[in-house]
Amino acid sequence: MSTPIGSLGSGLGGGVELTISNITKEMLRRGHKVKIVAPQGSIGSSLPIKEIPGELQIPAQNQTRSQPIFIPKNSVLANMWDYARLVQADYDVIVNFAYDWLPLYLTPFFNCPIAHLISMGSLTDAMDEIIEQVAINFPGTIGVHSQTQAATFTFAERCICLLNGLDLSIYQFCPEPTQSLAWVGRIAAEKGLEDAVAAAEIMGITLKIFGLKQDVSYWEKICQEYPDAPIEYVGFLPTVELQKELGQCRALLITPRWIEAFGNVAIEALACGVPLIAYRRGGLREIVQEGKTGFLVEPDSVQGLVKAIKRLDQLDRQACRQQAETLYSLEAMGDRVEQWFQKILKK
Numbered sequence: 035m036s037t038p039i040g041s042l043g044s045g046l047g048g049g050v051e052l053t054i055s056n057i058t059k060e061m062l063r064r065g066h067k068v069k070i071v072a073p074q075g076s077i078g079s080s081l082p083i084k085e086i087p088g089e090l091q092i093p094a095q096n097q098t099r100s101q102p103i104f105i106p107k108n109s110v111l112a113n114m115w116d117y118a119r120l121v122q123a124d125y126d127v128i129v130n131f132a133y134d135w136l137p138l139y140l141t142p143f144f145n146c147p148i149a150h151l152i153s154m155g156s157l158t159d160a161m162d163e164i165i166e167q168v169a170i171n172f173p174g175t176i177g178v179h180s181q182t183q184a185a186t187f188t189f190a191e192r193c194i195c196l197l198n199g200l201d202l203s204i205y206q207f208c209p210e211p212t213q214s215l216a217w218v219g220r221i222a223a224e225k226g227l228e229d230a231v232a233a234a235e236i237m238g239i240t241l242k243i244f245g246l247k248q249d250v251s252y253w254e255k256i257c258q259e260y261p262d263a264p265i266e267y268v269g270f271l272p273t274v275e276l277q278k279e280l281g282q283c284r285a286l287l288i289t290p291r292w293i294e295a296f297g298n299v300a301i302e303a304l305a306c307g308v309p310l311i312a313y314r315r316g317g318l319r320e321i322v323q324e325g326k327t328g329f330l331v332e333p334d335s336v337q338g339l340v341k342a343i344k345r346l347d348q349l350d351r352q353a354c355r356q357q358a359e360t361l362y363s364l365e366a367m368g369d370r371v372e373q374w375f376q377k378i379l380k381k
């Protein structure tokens with residue numbers, strides 16, 4: 035069950051889009067039968083998708099803690115779960131990738147077990163409450179991507195940490211990069227792009243920017259504030275093209291203002307041999323191997339980014355690829371996810 039905030043391939047779903055496609059590919063390779071249920075307009079190359087019409091959910095990222103749950107008329111989320119109810123007898127497990135209240139609330143009403151892969155940390159009281167209820171009443175069904183993400187909830191010890199994984203055969207190792215730096219992600223306030231732009235300006239090094247302009251006014255504000263910064267907006271690229279461009283960069287700057295649950299872009303960079311310069315926040319704290327595959331920087335410190343950029347020569351691109359192969363291959367992720375499903379089924 036995909037995210038209801040955008041169709042697959044639109045970029046609106048952020049890292050969840052890649053995660054769904056990767057887990058599906060690996061489960062199919064292992065001989066499981068899988069169907070993705072996603073909003074209408076979804077594209078997933080050769081993956082089996084059931085498209086569902088309806089109004090999209092609004093993203094949870096910008097909501098205040100006390101905000102009530104919002105579900106529009108003709109909700110795609112509700113329509114997707116109606117479909118799940120009808121076909122549940124055909125499946126052993128339903129996997130929920132939506133950071134939404136409804137699927138968690140519906141858990142006790144389904145006969146088929148539901149595994150919830152929670153893609154963000156604590157954001158609103160209503161979501162915290164419903165995730166905790168499911169964690170208590172259906173032990174082992176709440177999956178997360180990092181320990182740091184789990185620690186944002188009061189029930190961290192009830193969460194199963196799955197990290198994430200990539201089809202490494204798509205990502206080519208690039209041993210000799212250009213001078214450019216990269217920034218990859220949804221262009222939205224919680225991603226803190228302006229700090230990477232400021233660091234690039236101080237250093238006088240080109241910053242290539244890849245990603246969906248989710249918040250256009252935020253992007254325009256950055257362009258106005260840094261009219262002379264050496265930035266190049268490349269666009270929102272499909273994975274195959276993204277990895278080619280990203281691989282040629284000297285480092286990936288990751289500058290989130292929020293607690294990033296994991297950071298798919300970090301492991302995609304590592305897979306291409308690109309070291310990380312990241313704020314010491316969220317899942318990035320667990321991904322970056324300090325002084326080996328990247329540098330962790332004091333959050334919100336542009337000077338910290340600048341200092342780290344100056345030390346980039348100390349990092350080994352081969353070690354970056356190696357880390358991706360050891361921890362973030364599809365096989366490694368598939369093992370973790372399959373074990374998670376098996377434990378749920380045993381219960």
Ligand code: UDP
Binds near residue numbers: 245246
């Ligand atoms: N992405 C992409 N093309 C681009 C820029 C980004 O496909 O040009 C994808 C990237 O591969 C990653 C996702 O956007 O999977 C961003 O995910 P991340 O976990 O870093 O952050 P989120 O958006 O989920 O907060």
